[in-house]
Amino acid sequence: MKEDDYNFWMEYALEEAKKSLAKNEVPVGAVIILNKEIIGRGHNQPINRQDPSSHAEIEAIRNASQNLGNYRLTGSTLYVTLEPCAMCYGAIIHARISRLVFGAYDLKTGVCGSSIKLYEQECFNHSPGITGGVLEESCSLLLKDFFKERRN
DSSP: OOHHHHHHHHHHHHHHHHHHHHTTSOOOEEEEEETTEEEEEEEOOHHHHTOTTOOHHHHHHHHHHHHHTOSOOTTOEEEEEEOOOHHHHHHHHHTTOSEEEEEEOOTTTOTBTTSOBGGGOTTOSOOOEEEOOTTHHHHHHHHHHHHHHHHO
16 A cells, blocks of 8 residues: 555544544544445544543444444454554454554553554454554644643
């Protein structure tokens, strides 16, 4: 896939992140693409849903699985504005998502190269291709502005 394609789909993930922002949640958004169509969308909402697993990736996976009537999302690509945490990476593996594309790196909890490289572990029976740093500046700025506003 070309970089332009990654940027194109990441813009949709950024739209989802803005939905979190409108709910005063950490602005992270995700979309899942299969055959050049969005099959799942999600944004962070653990506070509003009172559910610690309600991360953008999990919500997008749930939505895509319901839309397809299948918990396996083989051949799909997940676009998310922030590098996934361990929980979300586990869900990505179990859903058999083929490619993960993320925007901002998460130095504290990101498991795709920032704090740890979970994809290097040999205990998993599936490993998605990973591309990081797509529209990194836009994704990072949304998060930085959110946390700056909360500190004020």
